[in-house]
Amino acid sequence: MRFGSTIIIALRALRRNKLRSVLTALGIIIGIGAVIAMVSIGNGAKSQVEAQVASLGQNVITVFSGSINTSGTRSGWGGAATLTLDDADAIAREVSGIAGVSPEVRDRSQVLANGLNWNTQIQGESPDYITIRSWPVAEGSMFTEQDVRSVAKVCVVGKTVVDQLFPETEPIGQTLRIRNIPFKIVGVLSAKGFNLFGQDQDDVVLIPYTSHMKRITRRTNIASILIQADSPEVIDKVQQSITDTLMQRRKGRDQDFTVRNQVELAEAATKTTKTMTVLLGAIACISLVVGGIGIMNIMLVSVTERTREIGIRLAVGAHGRDVLLQFIIEAVILSVMGGILGVLLGIGSSQLISFYLGWPVLISTLSVAAAVSVSAVIGIFFGYYPAMKAAELDPIDALRYE
């Protein structure tokens, strides 16, 4: 018995019952459609988070100032600014495999320029900051190492600040007053959008950290230190070496800082979306199983109903194996066609979702291929039992069946 003619036979049998074939496949269509849509939404969410994580910069390690123990009462992380410029210098000096270091100081303040005012984040950084964060300036240039040393009154402003304070005029060269101290605008940052926590990253004014500490806040401590490692491979080593360096400087005191790298942040951020993807996927898989049972049910009905047909086939020379193959192929054709239609349905509905709800969706070829193969497996799995019942029929009994 040739495989080709079994396929012809199976196709002919399905064609005889078009409506039923479509209804039978419906369970699979909806199941696969749901899987594809869910996975697309999950992937979309994941890739959005990943993009946001990537916008943090490349191979970034952050040292946060930490908890302080004031006569037994322990504050939380960041409860005290326990990092100093000396710490940052030590890291730059002693840790190998780093591409840049930027001590960070942050403060919110009202700024004035061009007859307008705006409340924004004032961030003291080193010139390395824009490379660490992969955040180029759009106009002008970043302040320099020289500006840091000379505690210069220069600043680089974010896109939002420009929009608010210089709606019509060119900002470069203008003066921005921070706490009444005039800073000269030397550059405008390119737009970066929102971060993982939904904050507008463009609502910022960057100034040299020395200027921030001496002219604005008059603080001696820094909030955090941004470090860029040379490559992803050395991140762990660099992170360890930073911890060692800082601990050495603390001479046996408790650790009052935390070191986090980007990978850890990314993992934390993608954790929820992963959970969501798994949950949605599980629900979709249940619907697939239900679809498979639907196929099995209809195939069983079909075997009973077509007992005579099976009898005729056996009588004219079909082997049990031919009949088995025919019914399995019928089930597989049903489920694979259902799978393909389901993929189309899934793609269509995820497009609709992204269009109307604005959710990011990402259709992966892997999930499409997996869906189609899974539907074939469902066909074989749920088609096998009915097919075996058909194949085991006795030709005479089957012919007599009313």
Add this chain to the structure above:
Amino acid sequence: MAPVVQLKDIHKIYDSGEVQVHAVRGVTLELHKGEFMAVMGASGSGKSTLMNTLGCLDRPTRGTYLLDGVDVSGLDRNQLADLRNAKLGFVFQGFNLLSRTTALENVELPMLYGTGHGTARQIRERALHCLDIVGLSQRADHFPSQLSGGQQQRVAIARALANEPQILLADEPTGNLDSKTSVEIMGVFQKLNDAGITIVMVTHELDIAHFCKRNLIMRDGRVVSDIAVADRSLAEAEMQKLHAAEAQAKLTD
């Protein structure tokens, strides 16, 4: 020449729980190539049971059956299927065509199983040829539901011919047909028989049996009479008589 079919003391006992039905009780029979035999007998006398045994659809409870010199009792399920596919053509009691399947596809069916039936194209051509033999090539694309009883029966015959069988077995091929259509069917059979195919058919009607060369009568599972038909009817002549009678009826109308 060795007989194509040799039955030796065939018994068939249906054992359905409490009651045992002894449907065939010791039939011994030989059939030679080119024979054309009618099996007759009252309802329940075991005709269909005997035909199913001849057709290798059912195994006898006792006795030996040699088909072409081969003892079929030693064959397994699949070997029997191959035998049916290669050597036997069966026209079932009731037409047993696949519904919602065209006449052509019904005729193609036996050629889709077994081996050596050629390409899809050759199979199609052979099926069309078989439909042509029974005079139905115009209706190849019709579904059984669009065909008359006689036409459906002819499709069933064409299907039985599809794999060029040595023996054609027909269980009441004219059972549900009017006398004119019956004569047409017998004409097809006589032509096939003339071409060398051995035919065994079951019938209840004496005049239909008269188209055959040999008449076998069964009663209670036994053969009670086995005679050669002396002056058998020829379908062509009978057709002409029928036409004449029809014309007469119209004239006198």
